[in-house]
Amino acid sequence: MTALSLLLKGVYCRYGRHPAVHSADLAVPAGLRVALIGTNGSGKSTLLRAVLGFQPVSGGVIEVGGVRAVTSAQWRGRRTEVAWIPQLRSTGRFPLLLGELLDSSGDGGAAREAAARLGLAGLESRGVHTLSGGQAQRAWLARAVGAVAAGAGMLLADEPTAALDFAGQEEAAAVLTGLPVTLLVATHDRAVADACDRVVEMAAGRLRDVA
Numbered sequence: 639m640t641a642l643s644l645l646l647k648g649v650y651c652r653y654g655r656h657p658a659v660h661s662a663d664l665a666v667p668a669g670l671r672v673a674l675i676g677t678n679g680s681g682k683s684t685l686l687r688a689v690l691g692f693q694p695v696s697g698g699v700i701e702v703g704g705v706r707a708v709t710s711a712q713w714r715g716r717r718t719e720v721a722w723i724p725q726l727r728s729t730g731r732f733p734l735l736l737g738e739l740l741d742s743s744g745d746g747g748a749a750r751e752a753a754a755r756l757g758l759a760g761l762e763s764r765g766v767h768t769l770s771g772g773q774a775q776r777a778w779l780a781r782a783v784g785a786v787a788a789g790a791g792m793l794l795a796d797e798p799t800a801a802l803d804f805a806g807q808e809e810a811a812a813v814l815t816g817l818p819v820t821l822l823v824a825t826h827d828r829a830v831a832d833a834c835d836r837v838v839e840m841a842a843g844r845l846r847d848v849a
């Protein structure tokens with residue numbers, strides 16, 4: 639699949655009465671790499687999850703490749719079109735073998751190859767919950783490589799280098815920004831932000847360009 643555009647218009651997300659995302663606007667042309675920065679709790683993860691339909695949206699429009707997902711079939715399609723690296727709040731939440739996680743990408747061969755390059759060779763029969771934080775993060779990165787090989791045209795990544803060692807951070811930044819997709823990456827890692835084409839800050843639930 640070719641890279642996909644992303645359009646956010648007046649997006650609102652709330653937790654109860656607490657507005658986490660407040661009228662967020664963003665237009666990302668296909669193939670652009672965008673770093674999403676902002677202080678802890680500013681709404682970055684909430685916004686990324688909203689694009690995938692994991693987070694209810696109380697207002698506004700989200701389009702991927704010009705399509706606004708409404709039906710469950712469209713949401714399922716979006717999760718194939720959009721590769722996803724979640725924020726690893728706890729590695730114990732994924733009761734899966736590493737090999738199963740990689741195969742779930744849609745292209746197990748490409749994901750397993752990427753995993754081997756990222757230092758995970760021989761760990762395929764280990765539970766993901768038994769991997770170290772950095773190994774689990776590498777596993778999700780490898781899965782994203784597989785998802786892109788299987789046809790995803792966009793990658794949303796939530797702090798994909800947070801648990802990595804210094805060499806791993808550089809390696810991951812290169813892998814992320816080298817994929818032929820539109821990238822939106824929430825990050826506190828300057829190397830990742832510097833490797834992107836555009837930097838957008840989330841503050842008080844809104845987005846603004848900073849570079």
Ligand SMILES: Nc1ncnc2c1ncn2[C@@H]1O[C@H](COP(=O)(O)OP(=O)(O)OP(=O)(O)O)[C@@H](O)[C@H]1O
Pocket residue numbers: 653656658676677678679680681682683684685824
């Ligand atoms: N499940 C939830 N229930 C209630 N409030 C939530 C929930 N998840 C997030 N929040 C709140 O919504 C706001 C935005 O959180 P979010 O996780 O999107 O921020 P973030 O920018 O990704 O933060 P960080 O940089 O720390 O990962 C925060 O005030 C947070 O406390």
